[in-house]
Amino acid sequence: MDTMQMTLYDVLRMVIAFLLVITIVFINALVMGYLERKVAAKIQRRWGPMEVGLQGWLQMVLDGVKIIAKQLIVPRDADRVVFRVAPLLSFTPVVLPFLVLPFAKNLVGRDINLGLIFIIAVSSINVLSIFVAGWASNNKYSLFGAVRSVSQNIAYEIPILLSLLSVVLITHTYSMQGIVAAQGTVWFCLVQPVACLIYLVSATAETNRAPFDLPEAESELTAGYHTEYSGFGFSLFMIAEYANMFIVCAVATVLFFGGWHGPFSGEYLGVLWFLLKVFLLMLTMIWVRWTYPRVRFDQLMNLAWKYLIPFSLVNLLLTALIVKCI
Amino acid sequence: MATKLERMAGSKHRFLLNMGPQHPSTHGVLRVVLEMDGEYAMELDPVLGYGHRMHEKMAEVRPTSGFYPNTARMDYLGAILFSHGYVGLLERMAGVEVPERAEYIRVITAELNRISSHLVGIGAYVLDLGAFTPILYAFDDREKILDILEAITGSRLTYCYFRAGGVSRDIDDTFIRRTREFIDRMRNRMPMYHDLVTDNIIFLKRTKEIGLIDRDMAIRYGLTGPVLRGSGIAYDVRKSEPYSIYDRFDFEIPTGENGDSFDRYLVRMEEIVQSLRIIEQALDALPDGPVMAKTKKIKLPAGECNYTVEAARGSLSYYLVGDGSDTPYRLKIRVPSYANLSPLPELCRGILLSDLVTAMGSLDLVIPEIDR
Numbered sequence: 001m002d003t004m005q006m007t008l009y010d011v012l013r014m015v016i017a018f019l020l021v022i023t024i025v026f027i028n029a030l031v032m033g034y035l036e037r038k039v040a041a042k043i044q045r046r047w048g049p050m051e052v053g054l055q056g057w058l059q060m061v062l063d064g065v066k067i068i069a070k071q072l073i074v075p076r077d078a079d080r081v082v083f084r085v086a087p088l089l090s091f092t093p094v095v096l097p098f099l100v101l102p103f104a105k106n107l108v109g110r111d112i113n114l115g116l117i118f119i120i121a122v123s124s125i126n127v128l129s130i131f132v133a134g135w136a137s138n139n140k141y142s143l144f145g146a147v148r149s150v151s152q153n154i155a156y157e158i159p160i161l162l163s164l165l166s167v168v169l170i171t172h173t174y175s176m177q178g179i180v181a182a183q184g185t186v187w188f189c190l191v192q193p194v195a196c197l198i199y200l201v202s203a204t205a206e207t208n209r210a211p212f213d214l215p216e217a218e219s220e221l222t223a224g225y226h227t228e229y230s231g232f233g234f235s236l237f238m239i240a241e242y243a244n245m246f247i248v249c250a251v252a253t254v255l256f257f258g259g260w261h262g263p264f265s266g267e268y269l270g271v272l273w274f275l276l277k278v279f280l281l282m283l284t285m286i287w288v289r290w291t292y293p294r295v296r297f298d299q300l301m302n303l304a305w306k307y308l309i310p311f312s313l314v315n316l317l318l319t320a321l322i323v324k325c326i
Numbered sequence: 327m328a329t330k331l332e333r334m335a336g337s338k339h340r341f342l343l344n345m346g347p348q349h350p351s352t353h354g355v356l357r358v359v360l361e362m363d364g365e366y367a368m369e370l371d372p373v374l375g376y377g378h379r380m381h382e383k384m385a386e387v388r389p390t391s392g393f394y395p396n397t398a399r400m401d402y403l404g405a406i407l408f409s410h411g412y413v414g415l416l417e418r419m420a421g422v423e424v425p426e427r428a429e430y431i432r433v434i435t436a437e438l439n440r441i442s443s444h445l446v447g448i449g450a451y452v453l454d455l456g457a458f459t460p461i462l463y464a465f466d467d468r469e470k471i472l473d474i475l476e477a478i479t480g481s482r483l484t485y486c487y488f489r490a491g492g493v494s495r496d497i498d499d500t501f502i503r504r505t506r507e508f509i510d511r512m513r514n515r516m517p518m519y520h521d522l523v524t525d526n527i528i529f530l531k532r533t534k535e536i537g538l539i540d541r542d543m544a545i546r547y548g549l550t551g552p553v554l555r556g557s558g559i560a561y562d563v564r565k566s567e568p569y570s571i572y573d574r575f576d577f578e579i580p581t582g583e584n585g586d587s588f589d590r591y592l593v594r595m596e597e598i599v600q601s602l603r604i605i606e607q608a609l610d611a612l613p614d615g616p617v618m619a620k621t622k623k624i625k626l627p628a629g630e631c632n633y634t635v636e637a638a639r640g641s642l643s644y645y646l647v648g649d650g651s652d653t654p655y656r657l658k659i660r661v662p663s664y665a666n667l668s669p670l671p672e673l674c675r676g677i678l679l680s681d682l683v684t685a686m687g688s689l690d691l692v693i694p695e696i697d698r
Contacts, residue, residue: 044458046462211456211528220351220679290458290459292526293452293528293529294455294457295531296532296680297680299532
C-alpha cells in the first residue's frame, strides 16, 4: 500500500485474510490433534483413534463438538474475569503472526518490512496469557506452571532472537519474503547450522513441548497452568498450542529451510512446499515428544543460560565478522 | 514490620502444597502434604489410609479359606506373590505337605507375576519422568503375561490361584509353550528397554544421584526388596531363608552401587532377567504328579506362626495367631511398601518437586498394600 488511504478493497482484503487465518488456525488444530494422536499411537504400537470415520479422521471434530458442549467451571475464589479472559489472550497472539507468513510467492497476508520482528513481538504476548491463566485459577499447581512458564519463555526468547539475528545479518532484511528470496540457491540451515539447531531447540522450549513441557508437567503439576480449565477454555489453550507450533515451525521454514522454494513452486504452488516443510518439522516435534522424558527445571534453565545463549552469541559474532569481511 | 503477605506465609516464607490423594504421580490414593519453599520441598508428610479396607480384620471373622481373595487385593500388581505368603503360612502351621508339581507351578506363576509387577513399576516410573512411550511397551509385554496367567488362573489381575496344599488347577502344554515363548520374547525386548530408557541422557540426568539411600539409611528404615538391593545390600528372602523350592534354582541377586533412583531402576530391570532364568529352570525340571495335597480341610492348631516371602516390592510377612478354631484369632501382615515409604520424608528434605516425583516413583509404592 503506497498511500495511507484505506480503500474498500483494503478493508475487504483484511476481513478475508483474517477469516482465512482463523480458519487455518482451527483446521491446523484439528489436523495436528489428529496427527499427534496417530503418530503417538504408531510410536507406541497401538492404533490410536479408529472408530469415527476412516482411520478415525473425524475423531477430532467430534471431540471439538464435545468439548464445546462442556460446562465452563470457574473455581471458587478464582478471579472470574481474568480467568475467562486468559484463554482468549492466548488465542490472539497466535492468530496475528499468520498475517505476515509467506505461504507462497504471491500468497501472504501482508509483507511488511519488519515481518520477523512483528512475529517475535506478538508471540511474546503468549507468556502473559499463561501467567494470567495460572494466577487467576487460584490453584497452587497452576501458579507453579505459570511461574515456570514465565522464566522458561523469557530465557528461551533470547537464544531464539540471537539465532534469528544471525540470519538477518546475511539477508539484510526483516521482511519474510525477502528472507525467503535470499535462499533461492542454498538454504540457510546449511549456511547457519548452529543457529538452526539453537533455534529448533529453543522453539521446542518456547512452545512448551516435551521434553521442555515443564509448565504443564503432568506428573508433577497435574496439568500446570490449565489445570482448572474445562470446556472451551481448555480447547482454546490447545488450539493456541498447536498454532504456536505451526508458527515456530513456519518461522524455521522461512529462515532456515528455504520457505516456499522447491521444484515447480510458481506464484502459488509454493504453498505446498511450505506446508510440507512445516508439517515435517512439526512431526519431528511430535516424534521428540513421545520419545524423551522431561528435563528438570534447573537443567532446562542451565541449558538456556549456559549453553544456548553463549553459543548463539558466539555464532552471531562470527557471522557478523564474516559478513563484514566479505 | 511484617507485611500482610509475610504474616500469611509465616516467618519461613513457605506454603503448603497438597499432593494427592488424587495426583498423577502418587499412584493411587497416597496423600503427601508438602511444605514448599518455591520449587523446593522442605518438609514432607505422607497421609495414609484412604484405601483402608480392613483386610486384617476380615481375616479374623471368616475361615482361613475365605481370605484367599483378599490376599490378591492388597498388592494388586503382585497378587500371586501375596497369595504365596498366605498359603505358605497356612501350610507351615497346619503341617501340610505340598506336592512337587504344585511347588514348581507356584514358582513359575509367582515369577511371572513378579515380572509383570516390575514392568508396571518401571513403566510408571518412567512415566513419572515424563516419557509416555516406555509404559506402553512395558504394558505390551505385561499383557502377554496376563494372557498366560488368565488362561490358567481365570483372572488377569487379582489372581486367586494358590490354595493351602497346592494350586487350584494344573497347567497344560499350552501354558508351557506360551511361557517359553514369552521368555524368548522378553529376552529380546530387554535391549530395547535399555536403548530407550537406560541410555537416555535425560533419564540419566534425572535419576542419577537423586533420592540417595545409603546402606545405613536403608537398614535404619527397614527397607526391603529392590529398594534395599539398590543400596547395595544383597538381601533377598528367596536366598536368605529359601521358602517353597527356591533353593533349587540358580539365580543371582542384583544389587546397585550408589542407592540412587537410577540404581533402583536397574535392579528391577536385572530382576526381570533373573526371574526369567528361574522360570526357565522350573519349566525344565517340572515333574509330573498331583497339584493338590490329599488333605482337603486345613486344621489350624492353637499357637502362632510366621511366614515370609519375597514379594515384588520386598519382604512380605504373614503372622498368624490361632486359637484352635478354623478362624484365625489375629492375622498381622507386614507389607514391604509401608517400610519403603518411610524414608520419603528424610529423602525429600530440600529437593526439587521434580526430584521428589522421581524419588517417590523409584520406590515403586503400591498404596492399597500399605492401607490394607
